[in-house]
Amino acid sequence: MVEGVPKVSSENVLVSLPPDLPHVIVITMNRTATMNAMTPELRDDIGKVMDYFENERSLWVAIITGAGRAFSVGMDLGAWLKDQSSGQLTNYNDVKSPGRGIGSISKRRSKKPIIAAVNGYAVGGGFEMVLNCDLVVASSGAKFGYPEATRGVTVAAGGLPRLVRVAGRQLAAELLFTGRIIGAEEARDRFRFINAVVPADQVMLTALQFAKAITANSPDAVQSSKTGIICAEQEGGLDAATGAHVDSAETERMFTGENISVGQRVRRKIPTTLIISD
DSSP states (O other): OOTTSOOOSSTTEEEEOOTTOTTEEEEEEOOGGGTTOBOHHHHHHHHHHHHHHHHOTTOOEEEEEESTTEEEOOBOHHHHHHHHHHTOOHHHHHHHSSSOOGGGTTTOOOSSOEEEEEOSEEETHHHHHHHTSSEEEEETTOEEEOOGGGGTOOOOSSHHHHHHHHHOHHHHHHHHHHOOEEEHHHIIIIIOOOSEEEOGGGHHHHHHHHHHHHHTSOHHHHHHHHHHHHHHHHSSSHHHHHHHHHTSHHHHHHHHSHHHHHHHHOOOOOOOOOOOOO
């Protein structure tokens, strides 16, 4: 267990701090036997670590990934069916609640960058988690999609409007109505929600390269920019989004903190490229 990180209930969540990247935390879903299907316990454990990340000032970037053959295949269907048959409707109530969503990620409004490192399947709720991450690195064999309609349910934890915004109405409808699963290259080139497609053994390395490039910059400026992205998604127009961004606590901290004066004084070469393996 990493010092300072809250204890989780099992080995279903693994946490690491890369020694050469002190401002980065890596969270790995580790229910490999179920392809990291989401349970309330797994969601709560991820939530504990993510809340720690949000509040720990020395951590600036989180990477979320899955061990084994999948990032996550979404809700554990066995638990879902048990819930439905019992009449408790716990999952339905979770969807309606204003919480952090699937895996404590899909509806989370984080002030810090989150990178998804995807090997294998990211479908259903796992796909919803991916779409609320700021950068997505995928293996060439990764698969994405919403099979919910084929199972008699709908996408309801934040991923539907995000897919519409990133891909447009017609492409979103194609995935939502048909339940079709797409590969990483189509997800990058046609649906446009992936930053990089790399060989499977390069996924984490590439995610760490992105994290290194981000943490080389002012955390105040990055977090202000992250707030600006959220405002652009949620506010009604350009002026409203700009005003909400400028008025945010993150932007005020950027303008009044020490990093802005340091950044103006220090002259250094700004990185313009990121090396990504083919």
